[in-house]
Amino acid sequence: MIIVLKPHLSRRDETAVLREIKKLGYKPHIMRGVARTVIGAIGDELKHRSLESLPGLFPQAVESVMPVQKRYKLVSREAHPANSTVEVRGNLIGGRKIQIMAGPCSVESEKQLMTTAHAVKAAGATILRGGAFKPRTSPYEFQGLGLKGLKLLAKARRETGLGIITELLSEDHVQMVAEFADIIQIGARNSQNFQLPIAAARTGKPVLLKRGLSMRIEEWLLAGEYVLSNNNPNLLFCERGIRTFETYTRNTLDLSTIPIIKKEAHSPIVIDPSQGAGRADLVMSMCKGAVAMGADALLIEVHPNPAEAWSDGAQQVSLELFARLMTELKPFIAAAGRD
Amino acid sequence: MIIVLKPHLSRRDETAVLREIKKLGYKPHIMRGVARTVIGAIGDELKHRSLESLPGLFPQAVESVMPVQKRYKLVSREAHPANSTVEVRGNLIGGRKIQIMAGPCSVESEKQLMTTAHAVKAAGATILRGGAFKPRTSPYEFQGLGLKGLKLLAKARRETGLGIITELLSEDHVQMVAEFADIIQIGARNSQNFQLPIAAARTGKPVLLKRGLSMRIEEWLLAGEYVLSNNNPNLLFCERGIRTFETYTRNTLDLSTIPIIKKEAHSPIVIDPSQGAGRADLVMSMCKGAVAMGADALLIEVHPNPAEAWSDGAQQVSLELFARLMTELKPFIAAAGRD
Amino acid sequence: MIIVLKPHLSRRDETAVLREIKKLGYKPHIMRGVARTVIGAIGDELKHRSLESLPGLFPQAVESVMPVQKRYKLVSREAHPANSTVEVRGNLIGGRKIQIMAGPCSVESEKQLMTTAHAVKAAGATILRGGAFKPRTSPYEFQGLGLKGLKLLAKARRETGLGIITELLSEDHVQMVAEFADIIQIGARNSQNFQLPIAAARTGKPVLLKRGLSMRIEEWLLAGEYVLSNNNPNLLFCERGIRTFETYTRNTLDLSTIPIIKKEAHSPIVIDPSQGAGRADLVMSMCKGAVAMGADALLIEVHPNPAEAWSDGAQQVSLELFARLMTELKPFIAAAGRD
């Protein structure tokens, strides 16, 4: 930790600060600068108590405290310089091939799901998405088919060979969801509800961790650390848009997360342009950008009839638009040196 | 719902839109304005499917769709014009008296908790706060004493008569926490993890629902609706700061929530200035503002030795500062016409 | 305008609202819905007074007011369905060719500028950027060479044939800057300082209008309207990142503005990845995404020795990195069907 002292400090105040730093387990190292004296507190920041309370405790003496170490370890490139990959039913996420995960926001009926599953497979998707448990802003909105939805997903997998990704909403459902899912999705609203990623991690299934609506990169990496530190290396980060002041789109898709996650971490990065924009008419363009910037996979909401969807109709693309999207993406996938 | 059509629309496109509106259960009502034609879709928006997908479905014809009804019912002043109050061990929250909830961020030891409990009681607090289960950004930080912490809180209640508020982190702990707590706190990271407020609500205990880091007022009211619609009228809203671009404070405490919640809803509003600022030196001023603006209760982090706190030391006030704060608040409480 | 009334309204209150609507020049049209009565106020919203004060004036009667018309006209695709293009010294922005604007953040010296100009030209840029007047957060930072900088830019143009883009900071400089610049840049801090875009527009020179740090799309379009309504059709929108809660990057580059501006407006869209990220190591990836999503031009900060730059060294790319970037962009430009 670096402790910046106030100017014109009495020797007695300085001594008191030094004493407290030692008491908390650090070895202080003093640097007297031009305008400020700075103390380097040497010690493992992940083991010792934080010094962040010093400015409050010594308001006349301590101006600010800055951590030096990164707070995450296992997700870091420093710990694991090579790219990690996650295998899902023979499909490698994070490898040369860009994987497409597609399907309806919610599983609504057998007919809706099977129609979609066959269509997205035909267009080139390898993984089927579909919500069986839905987190909804209002208690009066459709909350998902639950177990019945999971069974329909399993049936779609048997028929098409597609892998299945579906959201886990509750610790109570973890065994049930793990039984059916090939990838367990932790949604944006739950990405700092750490009990849920921990429970998902312990099933051993791949975990797709969405970025929370107002999650800083560092917090997202630390949430990923909760997965890896529970002995599950199969982590996928998924950017789905953050909350900003803009109201034209539902969220602001932050595509800069692609090079940032690649730089800081070793796990694959997935982009969800459907949630990211909240508008079907922007999905095509965002997919192109994501592919060009190096995304390892895309997660796209597709519905046979978006106008009559039971949830989030505005952001689901039709089967026709999805097929066109897959065709238009091809030159960008090639330009990115991917398959 | 209000559907705004694009200008220069063909009759055929208009007919198609009208047909879809009727199909989804609404009765359309056309208004031809100067620059735009607008359709009022008459029907209960809480029962029928949303029309939000129309701009995507008819991109040439539909410009935008605006909901008319409020999405929340039970939390609304329309449903319940009078103020609601919540009783906790003989103390009324939402009545004439401003209730002070105070105590450490985390329960750390018997000595730490008892010292704090006696001190905050002596200064005028009626409810003791203390975290037994702690949601921490990093897996390497102190996660709380768990059941042992709950038992210490119960002991402090027996010794002092203070009510107890503590956070619920996991559905798996709901029975355990409900056994010990007088108020169950749902933290900011879990306020849209709806399974948790539902589980808390079903215990029948009062539920304090913190505003999420990037939760709009409407979303907060709807999260409250999850509590009330599970047959628990004992809801408390708690503002604890939102996430903005500002970095001087950890969060931006939004005190305008006090008049807004009073206007829109009937449940009491609690202010948490400790989380709100993340800095002990701003707590005093924020408490004064909160009281002046009509807060029903304050939730303040107090620690016998903030520098050595196991979590969030920077924002906890010392016992001395807390006692001074309680004294300085008095004229503002009187000015607000409260006790 | 749409006026949503409160439920259970007295006939007298309704009459008072109707009277006020008429008084302000609108023709009211009543729609009685299931849960709410809604009034459509028919009239030109750009001519009449706004009705936004009604909820304040009739707090018991009016719940909310929603505008129906778009507030912008000239920038809108409705007014001008085809793409607009802007010509700069024989280079068309908004045409098939993606134009690259590159150069140092600040003009620092003849040597620095000429080295950069020749290098960016060799790599394929057609327009040279360089700040002569610099808006700096602190008064103690380098504020630009002023007129001397403009003269150096003119010299670089003579030597290389590159067009010149430079920022206008003050109405006092408008003649001077217009004399030297081929494109006048209005920076993010001044995009709602409307006097400046107006003054720039009146010179007749092309105006590049950066998005403000916290400007909504609608506000940006309206700022563009200030340019077009001052009889200057040569408008360029430039996204350079918005301010969010994220601290890893200096700003959050919002690439969704590319399809949005293309949809709502007819003027070209330029992406500035240097300001957008504030980090040179992210520029390459962002350029690829911008090109894939349909950007018409890129604005890139390039410096012969970023470490010794007089401003914003962290975000300027070296000449070598710029040359590599131009090479790596080629397949993405081809994939986008551009030259």
Next chain:
Amino acid sequence: MIIVLKPHLSRRDETAVLREIKKLGYKPHIMRGVARTVIGAIGDELKHRSLESLPGLFPQAVESVMPVQKRYKLVSREAHPANSTVEVRGNLIGGRKIQIMAGPCSVESEKQLMTTAHAVKAAGATILRGGAFKPRTSPYEFQGLGLKGLKLLAKARRETGLGIITELLSEDHVQMVAEFADIIQIGARNSQNFQLPIAAARTGKPVLLKRGLSMRIEEWLLAGEYVLSNNNPNLLFCERGIRTFETYTRNTLDLSTIPIIKKEAHSPIVIDPSQGAGRADLVMSMCKGAVAMGADALLIEVHPNPAEAWSDGAQQVSLELFARLMTELKPFIAAAGRD
């Protein structure tokens, strides 16, 4: 500056970094910690080039760079420990008395202005606000009466003795506005358009500097530094709400700025609850909070007939509500130990 190095660094890389630090004028001081080596670069950060480009220049060697010095000097409490006050026609802002500045958003007519001026004076205001030049989001909205408005303000001053505060929009108007105004207001859209605060400062008149919509505290203090460093000590900071994700209010009024500005700077702090909320019904509560938290003055929009205001009708309070507000504020002013 503090330079954090990457782990496992070669001696050669370290040497290269040290060489660059010396080249830029700093004296490096090495601290070898447990997980990281840190270099303290000793030297005046306000004089030397920033080291922020090092992570870009040495991506394998430098992890991050942190400044140590504060970037502002003259506004700082360190430079001027006592409170500053600003005198306006015999009224002291920043003294024991809380000053009330009130009046219409825009000057519309002699009758409107005189009615308001007499009413706000009778209720206790000492300064009259009124916009003669108005920055409007759309070019089709009322832009102010200009010189005619200034003359009406001067007439109101003669009749009532109230001081005058009005906004400066353009450098071209600076002499004209300074001739009439007692306080020159720099609006939120112009607070980082530094030419304008500089021009205002040079008139010698008191300058009220609004916080920009997305301005961090540090940036606001630095904008104030532009005023003080142009030899004008009469600076007022004015908080008027920041832009966040919330849509219920137009802006989020950040009342924590009151204790923060008091702590960091010596100039008075003014609160504008009208812009802050954008809703007249929240103004009363916000004024109470502002007074309780230590605001030195309030800036309130008042209009004889808000429904027919030419600008921002939704946020202006009526004469009656203003009179009631002044009465209800009294006990809070007393509680705060002010007059």
